[in-house]
Amino acid sequence: MTLRRRLLDWSLAGLLLVLPALILRSNVRSGEPSGFDRAVLRVSSPLQAAVSWVIEGLGGMWSRYVALIGVDDENRELRAENERLRKDLAAMKRRAFDVEAIEELVDLKKRTPADTVGARVIAASLTPFFRVVRIRIDRGDKEVAPGMPVITSAGLVGRVAAAYGNHADVMLIADAQSSVDVVVPRTGGRGVLTGLGATDSYRCKIQWLERPSEPNQQARVEVGDAVVTSGLGAAFPAGIPVGVVDKVASKDYGMFQEVEVKPAVDFSELRAVMVLVAPPPPADPAAGKPRHAEPAFAVRPL
Amino acid sequence: MRTATLVLVAYGLLLVLGAVWRILPLGPLADAVPDLAAITAAYLGLSSRRGIAPAVTGGVIVGYLADLLIGAPPGLGALACGIITILGHLVQRRILVRGWAVTVGFCGFTGAVAALLVIALRAVHDQPLARPSTEIFHLIATAAATAAAGPLLLRLLRRIDATFARTHREREHALEGIS
Numbered sequence: 001m002t003l004r005r006r007l008l009d010w011s012l013a014g015l016l017l018v019l020p021a022l023i024l025r026s027n028v029r030s031g032e033p034s035g036f037d038r039a040v041l042r043v044s045s046p047l048q049a050a051v052s053w054v055i056e057g058l059g060g061m062w063s064r065y066v067a068l069i070g071v072d073d074e075n076r077e078l079r080a081e082n083e084r085l086r087k088d089l090a091a092m093k094r095r096a097f098d099v100e101a102i103e104e105l106v107d108l109k110k111r112t113p114a115d116t117v118g119a120r121v122i123a124a125s126l127t128p129f130f131r132v133v134r135i136r137i138d139r140g141d142k143e144v145a146p147g148m149p150v151i152t153s154a155g156l157v158g159r160v161a162a163a164y165g166n167h168a169d170v171m172l173i174a175d176a177q178s179s180v181d182v183v184v185p186r187t188g189g190r191g192v193l194t195g196l197g198a199t200d201s202y203r204c205k206i207q208w209l210e211r212p213s214e215p216n217q218q219a220r221v222e223v224g225d226a227v228v229t230s231g232l233g234a235a236f237p238a239g240i241p242v243g244v245v246d247k248v249a250s251k252d253y254g255m256f257q258e259v260e261v262k263p264a265v266d267f268s269e270l271r272a273v274m275v276l277v278a279p280p281p282p283a284d285p286a287a288g289k290p291r292h293a294e295p296a297f298a299v300r301p302l
Numbered sequence: 303m304r305t306a307t308l309v310l311v312a313y314g315l316l317l318v319l320g321a322v323w324r325i326l327p328l329g330p331l332a333d334a335v336p337d338l339a340a341i342t343a344a345y346l347g348l349s350s351r352r353g354i355a356p357a358v359t360g361g362v363i364v365g366y367l368a369d370l371l372i373g374a375p376p377g378l379g380a381l382a383c384g385i386i387t388i389l390g391h392l393v394q395r396r397i398l399v400r401g402w403a404v405t406v407g408f409c410g411f412t413g414a415v416a417a418l419l420v421i422a423l424r425a426v427h428d429q430p431l432a433r434p435s436t437e438i439f440h441l442i443a444t445a446a447a448t449a450a451a452g453p454l455l456l457r458l459l460r461r462i463d464a465t466f467a468r469t470h471r472e473r474e475h476a477l478e479g480i481s
Contacts, residue, residue: 005353012355017384020362024377028427037376045371048317055321 007024028171054247101271104153108274112151114237115278117144121270144168147235154179155241155264155271156229168275172267173242174202182206182242183230187219190230193242193261202267203246220257221248227261237279304466305346305360308459310381313367315455320371334443336451339368340416341409343383345459347390347398349476354391361387374420382419386412399456400478409452414445442472 026034033041056174064253105118150157150170151300158178161171171178183190184206191209206227225245231238247260314336323335341447343361365383369376390412399408421437424430431437460476467473 009353009355013358013388016355016358016362017381017388020366020377020380020384022377023366024375024423024427027375030428033376036310040367040420044367048320048371051314051317052321052324055318056325059322059325141449180373 036044065130096230098271105272105274108151108153112274112276114276117275117277119150119273119275121273122167124268124270142276143277149236149240150273151240151276152265152270154266154275156236156241157265157267157270159235160275170273172202173263174204174267176190178243180236181230181232182227184209184221184225184227184245187212187221189219189221189257191259193227196260200264204243204261204263206261207256209257210257211257221245221259223248234279237276304463305356307462307466308342308346308366309360309367310457310464311458312338312364316368316371321363329460331441331443334447336447337413337416337444338448339364339383339450340386340412341448341452341455342459343386344390344408344412345456347387347392348394349459349463350391350394354388357391358384358387374407375427378420378423378427378429381423382416385419386416389415402453405453406449407445409456410445410449412452413448414441416448417441417444 023034027037049301058266078137102118109116109118114160140173144163146160146162148160150159156173158170158172158175161169163169172195173180174195174197176195176289178193178195181190189209189212191206193204193206195204209221223245227242227245229238229242241264243261243263245259246262249258251258319336319338323332326332328334342364346357346364347354354372361383362380365378365380366376368374368383370380372379374381397404397408399405418441421431421441464473464476467476
């Protein structure tokens with residue numbers, strides 16, 4: 001490149017630099033884009049808008065489909081939180097169930113005049129041959145002894161079979177070895193309730209329930225009749241609900257009726273029970289009669 | 303034709319960058335915009351084979367279009383890019399922009415010089431300036447972003463340049479960054 005051509009080149013370059021300087025100066029002074037700027041903007045703006053539209057579309061696709069990795073993590077966290085809350089809810093429901101059982105127990109304790117001990121069931125029966133539940137008692141085995149009745153607000157549960165430390169085994173009335181003297185209040189018929197030892201239910205039967213004579217048909221036990229403890233034998237206080245008659249099979253021959261009883265207590269949902277430690281105090285013979293105390297300080301009549 | 307193609311490609315990239323930068327979740331790094339116009343102008347200066355005037359024309363046009371895109375006073379970026387083109391031409395025979403480290407360093411330096419020129423021009427024309435700390439932070443951020451994105455742009459521009467080569471030797475030189 002010759003010197004002259006080089007000088008021309010650099011001069012042209014210098015002039016090209018002056019042009020933007022002038023444009024800048026003009027723009028800064030006027031504060032508004034010039035007509036040329038407007039014309040270029042009129043051409044470039046739609047182009048810019050189109051590119052922006054395409055990029056935003058791609059960005060939207062990214063955020064809707066590709067960038068779902070974050071959503072996956074979030075879902076995992078939410079699932080974990082959901083699981084934790086479900087566990088909490090289950091624990092709360094269990095606790096509410098326990099509280100409800102304890103409230104029933106407290107109510108029963110208020111209604112029962114006898115000395116009682118509250119207990120929580122810690123194990124249930126696993127075999128139909130030995131219908132036994134294990135309970136945890138808040139008093140030691142010095143106060144709870146075998147043979148003591150165990151009840152809930154629904155009715156009779158059974159009797160204490162063995163007591164050791166703070167625990168006791170309760171033989172349910174559904175056990176085949178259990179025997180409770182019961183009475184059907186409507187008919188006045190008496191019998192002995194024993195467990196059937198069935199594998200699929202806690203049903204019981206009443207033995208030795210006398211069959212009524214022909215003219216006395218009202219003494220016939222019917223399905224739905226309530227069965228309560230008779231109080232005979234002093235093993236159980238009288239009047240504790242035991243269950244309802246579920247099935248009656250009357251034969252034309254024989255002295256006794258065959259009656260099956262559905263227990264009043266649902267043994268599968270047994271949570272808390274009450275042990276009757278001592279019988280209720282004897283009734284006050286002077287109850288209901290007016291009492292006159294001896295005057296302590298007043299002047300006695302001569 | 304070659305310069306026009308490079309300018310058009312640079313303009314397209316500026317359009318895409320302007321659209322993409324807006325939607326990227328960059329947070330505090332949103333201010334660190336790579337100065338693609340400055341890199342293009344520097345490349346035009348570096349690769350000007352037959353005179354500086356066509357390269358300065360290209361650099362000024364790129365800067366002007368960038369001004370219109372980003373909303374700066376028209377002429378501000380154009381003047382800065384024109385000066386960078388001349389600076390690129392002046393160092394053409396002295397440095398060889400090849401290799402990873404030199405390319406990144408060159409791009410970062412170009413970004414810093416462009417930012418400095420814009421600050422100086424704004425100061426000369428009584429345009430509002432931020433606090434010195436903010437301006438310095440912006441300068442460093444721009445230089446860093448340009449250093450990061452510049453090598454890719456240079457690689458693209460060299461590819462385009464190579465398609466305009468008339469001989470095999472020119473093509474090889476363009477691809478290898480030898481002017």
